[in-house]
Amino acid sequence: MTTMENTTHGPNSVETFVTSPSQAEKNYNHYDPTRERVPHKVEGEDDAYNNSSTDSSDEYDTDLEVEITGKPSSKTGGETDPDVICRDVYGRWCDKYPSRHKPFPQSHISKSLSEKTLHIKHRSIGGPAMFPISAALTNNFRVQKLDLDGADIKEEGVIYLVKALVDNVTVSHLNLSNNNLEHEGTQWVAYLLTKNNFLKHVNLSGNKIQDRSAYHIATVLEVNKSLDHLDLSHNQLGEQGIKLIAAALAYNSCLKTFRLNWNHIRRQGAVALSQSLKFNDCLRLLDVSWNGFGYEGSLALSKSLKENKTLRELNLSNNRISWHGALLLSRGLKLNVGLHILRIGHNPLTTTGCHDIVNAIAAGSSQIKTLDLEGVPIVAETEILSSFVRLKRDFLLLHGGIVYLPDILGERRERKKDHMEVVMEYIKATLTRPLEMLKNFDKTTSLVISQDEFVARLVKADVPLHKSEMRILANAVADKGRQSKTGSVDYKLVPIIVIINLLTKTTVNLVNFLPEISNSTVFVFIQWFYFHSFEIYKRRIIHSRGRDVA
Structure with a gap:
């Protein structure tokens, strides 16, 4: 096998070979289809070829005798048409193939x-058979499509073909x-595509x-500015x-269809290919089915779909995309306005992942008209949701059947909020200062609140908790935080910490003051109390200083 040293020389020069040329390369250099339509006699050729008065039927025994001799040819000096030539x-x-075979x-x-179409x-047919075919194609103006699928021409045949098509x-x-x-033949095809600006559709599938x-x-x-379809699948x-x-x-800036299905695209490759869609503005169809995009590829693709507006069809079938990946893709689909066809079947999406995708199409600005979930079951709610999409536009949903119960894997249940989280959300919503809220609870201004009083004040403040949950919260604060002998809630340390930080302008770690705190939620709650109060005091000081300066 041979390699090319510098493709800028092109296959027209023997200098492109850095090793001894093979028989194909010798034939390639010997064959010059840029000669006249009927080639001149090569060295050692029989003079019978140039005999204009005799028939050529005795030269070889094939099934082409009638076709070649049925009309006058250039050998006889008569008028000819391009087909006969x-x-x-x-x-x-x-x-004239210069070999025994x-x-x-x-x-x-x-x-x-x-x-x-040829x-x-x-x-x-093998590589040698491309030698005469390439010679005939050199000055042929009829053939527009050349189908060599499974012809097994290998590198030898490609060399001849490149010479004819360049x-x-x-x-x-x-x-x-x-x-x-393989690699050597692909090099020659790549050279052809960098020189020929008329090829638009090239299929290199299944070439190792x-x-x-x-x-x-x-x-x-x-380099190429004319190719609009490239198939590198299998x-x-x-x-x-x-x-x-x-x-x-x-x-x-020219490719419109790119097929990369049945390759080894995963991880970094999947991320890089997904990110390229952010910048590409001409691709219309991308087929990456039967690869391994997985979670990483889904995450990168989700971000690209938010920005890409030109891609019309995307095939992600059989890509190991789970319900996590489906959730990520749904976020990108919700903002995508260009995609019309999405094929994502035969992935472990689960019923939850399917519902997320359909919900994104229904709720967002998506223009998808065909969603292919072949091989993946859905629940009835997803089918009902798709019917609402059909009310807006033409929409086709293909799936693997409807099941009565959702998959356990991927099922999303709402987490029950902790009691302290509910109180924290209430404080944020009402814009209440935590320290003043505790002081309002403490009518005796002793910086100690009994559990009953704490619960009563929470009820009066309309905190969205059941009374039994408030009791649990009061016990947690009293038992895990600073507490008096009577089990009351002691919040003496909160104003002390605020004063210390105002004076020293440093942040005091509450753990040093409350080493016995073991409940993380209570700690976060008290920590949040402190920071919220500190910010309020700081703003007041800045405001007062500014007023004094004014």
């Missing part, structure tokens, strides 16, 4: 040379899927492309390779 070139170069002409290929699908202005669709191109080929693919995304691109491709994709 292409078929004639194909037949000639099958015989010459490819046999095929009538199917010969006929297809005069059609818009089908050589699943024929396993200056071609007719072929716009090139299917090279399942041809075992790995991370070391990612640089060449990234170069194509940076390859072996991993994290490092996808990071290179994602960096180029972020600023690509």
Whole structure:
């Protein structure tokens, strides 16, 4: 196998090879399809080729005899049409292949040379067979689509093909899927795409492309200005390779469809690809199904969906996205205004995750018209919610069936608030100063409140707690905080700490004053009391000083 030293030289120069050339490269340099439509005699060629008065039927025994000799050809000096010339070139170069293993002409290929699509699908013709086909394509202005799926041309065949297509202005669709191109063949295709500005649709699926080929693919995304469809599915691109491709994709200005399904995209690769969508403004379809986006990819994708406005279809099927990831994606979908089709089936979303996604589509500014949750069951509430979306616009929900009970995994239950948290929320809502609230509870101004009085004052203040819960709270404060022998609530330390901090302008750790506090909630409550009071005193001092200066 060979490598290219500098792609700027192109395959037209022997200098591009840094190792001894293979037979394919020798043939490649020997073959020059830029000659006349009917090539000149090569060295050692039979003079019978140039005999204008004889038939060429004895040169080789194939099924192309009638097609080649049925009309006057350039060999006879008569008038010809382009179709006959292409078929004639194909037949000639099958015989002139400079190797013992010459490819046999095929009538199917010969006929297809005069059609818009050249089908050589699943024929396993091998690399040598591309030698005469490339010669015929050089001056062919009929073929617009070239389908070589499963032709097994490998690197040898790609070399011939690149020579023919590098200056071609007719072929716009090139299917090279399942041809075992690997790294070397991918290099040649990348070179072709950096030179040819007429190819729009390229399929490189199933070619064992790995991370070391990612640089060449990234170069194509940076340089090429005509490619709008690229298929790299069923390859072996991993994290490092996808990071290179994602960096180029972020600023690509022409690609509209990008298929990366069935690769090894996960973690850093998934994050990098998701982040590229923040900057890309031309991609319409992205297929990353059958990868491993997981939680990390979902988080990055959620942020990108909030900003991307051009992506229309996203396929995230089979990506190990759990209900955590579904919750993250729902936040991005709620603000996304461009996406129309989302496929996220066959993921462990659970019924909760499905409901979060549908709820985001219903409640936010989303314009999604098709939501594919194939293989994932939903609850009846989710189906009802989707019906409300249909009242606004056309909406299709595909799912794995309706179940009566939600999944235990992912079920979201509301956490019951602690009693002290309820009191803290009440104080914030009423803008009450904590220290003054305690003083209002303490009618005797002794800085000690009995538990009964504490509960009575909470009831009078309309704190949203049941009386039994207030009793539990009073016991917790009395038992765990500073308390008198009678079990009353003692709040002497609160004003002392405030005064100390006002004088020293430092923060005093309450743990030094209340070492016996073990209940974290009570500690947070008292700590919050202190800070709230301290801020009020500080503002009063600043205000009074400003007034004095004025």
